[in-house]
Amino acid sequence: MDDTVLKVLGTGTVVATAAAYWLTRSPPNFNPAVDFTEQTYNALGPEKAKISKQAEKGVTVAYDEEDVRTLHDAFKKGARISNNGPCLGWKPSPTEPYNWISYNDVLTKGSRVGAGLIAMGQAASNSTHIGIYSQNRVEYFISEQGCYMYSMCIVPLYDTLGIEACNYIINQAELSLIICDKNEKVTNLLGRMSETPNLRILVVMETITDDVKALAQKHSVDLIQYSDLEKKGEEAPQDLKPSGPDDLAVVCYTSGTTGLPKGAMLTHENCLAPTLACTNLFDSNNLIVKPDDVLISYLPLAHSYERLCEACMYSCGGKIGFFQGDVRKLMDDIKELKPTVFPSVPRLLNRVFDKVMAGASVSAIKSKMLNMALASKEAEIKSGIIRKNSWWDKLVFSKIQESLGGRVRLLTTGSAPLSPKILMFLRCCVGAPVLEGYGQTECGAICTLQVPGDGQIGNVGPPLRCNYIKLVDVPDMNYNASDDKGEVCIKGPNVFKGYIKDPVKTQEAIDEDGWLHTGDVGQWMDNGCLKIIDRKKNIFKLAQGEYIAPEKIENVYVRSPHVAQVYIHGDSLKSSLIAVIVPDPDTFPAFARDKLGLSGDMAELCNNEQVKKVIMEDITSVGKKAGLASFEQAKAIHLYPELFSVENELLTPTFKSKRNTLKVFFKKEIEEMYKDLP
Structure with a gap:
């Protein structure tokens, strides 16, 4: 203000x-697409399903035009709408203004990258999976379009997956080639070659360092500069073999909640149908994206939300400007890009x-x-x-x-x-x-x-x-x-x-x-x-979008010698977890007496701040040793002196926590813990 x-x-x-x-x-600045008091059709049949009023006759709509059935088709449509206008923007350095590449230049470069991949031994087939391990940037986008021009499927990788999950994806998706943005990521991949024996080629966007070259040679992995990959495709062009609507566009791995991530197979139709549904909704409200519109791209392209947003832009001929890759400079990028x-x-x-x-x-x-x-x-x-x-x-x-x-x-x-x-x-x-x-x-x-x-x-x-x-x-x-x-x-x-x-x-x-x-x-x-x-399941999201499996964390925390029972609670409007912990009634009183010099019954001990601090430090340590991520660690705890049981209705007859009952039972304590937490 x-x-x-x-x-x-x-x-x-x-x-x-x-x-x-x-x-x-003043009057409304657009016309509503539907009657706000009745926004859906009730679909016929016993399912009692609902669908948008924008679905004519209550039947699902996947596409509008026969020649726009894939993400690549949508991009070509955007090129026509924009009259080959600017498509992708980036800052070469913090002191330089945004540079832009046109839609047709993206298509040209994409065809060269795709042909270059074929020259490197990748088949022009939908069974070919190409890994992309990169922040949002122009080369990422071009590589994706290049894959679609030759029916290939992309498999995004991202840092928060962790080493074990990343290795699992490389092996399960059978990635023999991965396109990386930085030497640091190449080094990480090369350091785990014994666990990913099928990985043979790494394409690098930034200039490859001598150290990385030596490490790749040690592991018999071929390195190629991204610019050289494009040059290979230019020297050995290939006839296009574009993807079809039922071909896979992306295998998008979820971050996982318990165990390893799952690879969701999404076809071009799976991706395009919601894209067109959104743009149709915007069009009906005079909000249609136009060639002079600009989107700021900073949310990870490895996730489906950002991919959807970008598809909405390029299908309408809009512009996509990439942030510099440093969240600390994001506000500067926004100020200059003016999305x-x-x-x-x-x-x-x-x-x-x-x-x-x-x-x-x-x-x-x-x-x-x-x-x-x-x-x-x-x-x-x-x-x-x-x-x-x-x-x-x-x-x-x-x-x-x-x-x-x-x-x-x-x-x-x-x-x-x-x-x-x-x-x-x-x-x-x-x-x-x-x-x-x-x-x-x-x-x-x-x-x-x-x-x-x-x-x-x-x-x-x-x-x-x-x-x-x-x-x-x-x-x-x-x-x-x-x-x-x-x-x-x-x-x-x-x-x-x-x-x-x-x-x-x-x-x-x-x-x-x-x-x-x-x-x-x-x-x-x-x-x-x-x-x-x-x-429905004991899985939820925190405000930042991270999935949490509370039972996994509870099973870790009970390894602490001080802990008998744990209830992990999270709120999808909050970014932190909290915990209700019952100290072990058989061992903790003696520990408190001998190590902390404290006496009293369990209720008195649970009200002691020193006790709370000791238990908090211990469960955090146990969590770190077990490999819990920071967002999986409880940031506040409440100590409760009485064991959860069937008799007090906090456990089921099979001795599982009654999570809904616990949430209600500890409502006051939960609210108190969240007072000082984000």
């Missing part, structure tokens, strides 16, 4: 407020909220002004007015809008739930549609999306036109489809083909009728929108 403006206002706040109120009246389309995630958006609220809290006047501005803008949004030219925008929200580049006209959020309060806050601040969707890798990243202009919050929107959604009973959790509550199941052309080389997990995910069972529990709202209310 601008301090100068506040000083000028002084005691004239009331006058300014009144003037702002009367001058914030109009801004994909984001709750973790970043929560920081925006916290920063603004902290800034306003230092002054009673600032706080009052912010609250008045939010109230006025929220009233506008609920009446269908979305804009950034009101007095409140000029007086209060302009700094926030400028921090996002000043031109954002569409902001999306995904990967994890966003608090309804923060969602409305952002809609007020940004002055543009801020939309939350829901989905997972297995349905091409998305299956529902809020309709622009709908002022309601607390839901993830109606189904897209490309998929049906139904709710099925979850008896053991007392959720019944007859009450419009149950497990969310998805069916349509965006549903994946299964997990690579894993028929058992595939059958667990997709039933015999083709319905993908998500494991999430949803509720239908009166207007046909979906609300996610629970998780």
